[in-house]
């Protein structure tokens with residue numbers, strides 16, 4: 001019995017030794033295999049506001065919940081990067097460090113400045129805000145016309161500049177929040193192309209990313225985005241991303257007003 005144990009121990013040491021030798025000799029994989037843990041979560045927010053009259057829990061997260069979520073990420077060692085930083089890493093054929101996450105906010109509501117920005121600063125986080133170029137300083141006219149959401153003030157250029165100086169990234173959500181798959185293709189092309197040019201002029205920085213309004217895209221819209229010079233475009237398809245993800249249909253994890261911390265943790269960590 002004792003002899004058998006000794007033989008087992010020798011065998012295990014040999015196997016362990018072989019395993020170590022193999023790991024040391026094997027080339028270090030450039031990309032992690034596509035397990036959920038290695039993929040990059042891109043969270044999608046819209047409004048961060050305590051005001052019930054600013055909309056329902058679909059698009060509005062309260063500042064308390066937003067803070068709780070940012071605290072959760074901070075305490076678990078997550079670090080935020082911008083989409084430009086992610087693509088720089090991927091262009092070098094490298095893998096972002098574990099616990100890398102991207103925060104995005106669509107539409108550019110003024111509440112992003114009033115309520116989300118102080119919390120982001122508190123935790124040293126960055127985020128990417130997708131602006132509706134021709135509506136900056138105005139209101140969410142696209143929703144008002146459809147009567148789907150209340151009348152909400154959007155960010156001003158002054159607020160955008162202040163956030164930009166801190167390190168918040170601003171990208172395109174088209175000129176007028178057009179539904180790119182249903183408008184005339186020429187209009188869709190102008191919405192995609194001109195918003196990039198105008199935002200770059202106003203921001204004095206490259207605009208490399210587009211978020212499709214309503215998450216709507218198809219092959220032709222995706223080609224327009226590619227041809228306009230964007231590096232990637234974000235959808236509302238649910239999931240995480242790695243270097244093999246379709247760059248013109250990047251996935252996101254939508255955070256809603258009724259996403260509790262347990263569900264938030266599950267979305268981020270799974």
Ligand SMILES: [Zn+2]
Nearest residue numbers: 106107213214
């Ligand atoms: Zn939108």
